[in-house]
Amino acid sequence: MALADHPRIPLTFGPSPLHPLTRLTEHLGGARVWAKREDCNSGLAFGGNKVRKLEYLAADAIATGCDTLVSIGGVQSNHTRSVAAVAARLGLKCVLVQESWVDWPDSVYDKVGNVQLSRLLGATSRFVTAGFGIGIKESYQQVLTEIDLAGGKPYPIPAGASDHPLGGLGFARWAAELVEQERAADIRFDTIVVASATGSTQAGMLAGFAALGERRRVIGVDTSAKPAETRAAVQRIAHRTAALLETELTDEVILDERYHAGAYGVPDEETLSAMRLAARTEALITDPVYEGKSMAALIDLVSTGEIPSTDTVLYTHLGGQPAINGYSAVI
Numbered sequence: 001m002a003l004a005d006h007p008r009i010p011l012t013f014g015p016s017p018l019h020p021l022t023r024l025t026e027h028l029g030g031a032r033v034w035a036k037r038e039d040c041n042s043g044l045a046f047g048g049n050k051v052r053k054l055e056y057l058a059a060d061a062i063a064t065g066c067d068t069l070v071s072i073g074g075v076q077s078n079h080t081r082s083v084a085a086v087a088a089r090l091g092l093k094c095v096l097v098q099e100s101w102v103d104w105p106d107s108v109y110d111k112v113g114n115v116q117l118s119r120l121l122g123a124t125s126r127f128v129t130a131g132f133g134i135g136i137k138e139s140y141q142q143v144l145t146e147i148d149l150a151g152g153k154p155y156p157i158p159a160g161a162s163d164h165p166l167g168g169l170g171f172a173r174w175a176a177e178l179v180e181q182e183r184a185a186d187i188r189f190d191t192i193v194v195a196s197a198t199g200s201t202q203a204g205m206l207a208g209f210a211a212l213g214e215r216r217r218v219i220g221v222d223t224s225a226k227p228a229e230t231r232a233a234v235q236r237i238a239h240r241t242a243a244l245l246e247t248e249l250t251d252e253v254i255l256d257e258r259y260h261a262g263a264y265g266v267p268d269e270e271t272l273s274a275m276r277l278a279a280r281t282e283a284l285i286t287d288p289v290y291e292g293k294s295m296a297a298l299i300d301l302v303s304t305g306e307i308p309s310t311d312t313v314l315y316t317h318l319g320g321q322p323a324i325n326g327y328s329a330v331i
């Protein structure tokens, strides 16, 4: 089925902004760097990459008569905050399982940022002691069963909306949008840099480009610190999404494991330095969990020439800023 034939509830403002990072480009002295801004893509609770994915899952939830969106993430999950935002916007209930994915010694870590926003948005958060993992968790299954038994109609959304049949469509549509923006701007990106964790952002891009017959180098930057799991997820979801779009993958899955700082949700000095440089050259705010790590990759790859100086490279900003409030000890 063609992408346009898949039901979607518009939750974004339209095409996300695409703009050159001229001061960062000048500072790095190499490839020309642009950004595409999912952090500015929607009016729903600071937007982000998950809102794009949820446009398709929300359509399915409404079509199947569900009354409660159920999802899972870490305490500072951007994904669960986005699910809470979409539920509020569509008049649905929302129950979130917040797991202890990050061992971070900040006294307000579990009170501010995303989990605070989810509370403001009216979601019910269940706090569970369980580590990061992109598989299906017992706590999540338990919530689904409870809602069923209470007569509700839950709509299950796995971590990052990734391991869901429709999880890759949001960024397949992103790929089509980018190609249109390139034509309008008379530009073509040789390389795309994107943070990867549960995998459907990068996977959707790969399937979307394949459906368009476009060959692109998409460099996924692992942020899970479990790269084998993330790589397998990107592969699985990319192939599944390509099949949904009646096409076959053409580009390889590239996942760079050098910038995850050794643990999910924990920044290292390279992460923090990248965040400062992006902020002080472009007022571009990245987070210590995801975008700070993909920014560290971009800076390193351009500075070392791994991304050639003749390239035009696109930095994909996927959101994540609210989590910064839980990291005041280092930012």
Ligand SMILES: Cc1ncc(COP(=O)(O)O)c(CNC2(C(=O)O)CC2)c1O
Residues within 6 Å of the ligand: 048, 049, 072, 073, 074, 076, 077, 078, 079, 080, 159, 160, 161, 162, 195, 196, 197, 198, 199, 200, 201, 202, 290, 291, 318, 319, 320, 321
């Ligand atoms: C700001 C930001 N940038 C990149 C990513 C990685 O996207 P994928 O999970 O689709 O690979 C996340 C994910 N976040 C998860 C969450 O629970 O917030 C799904 C892990 C993200 O929030």
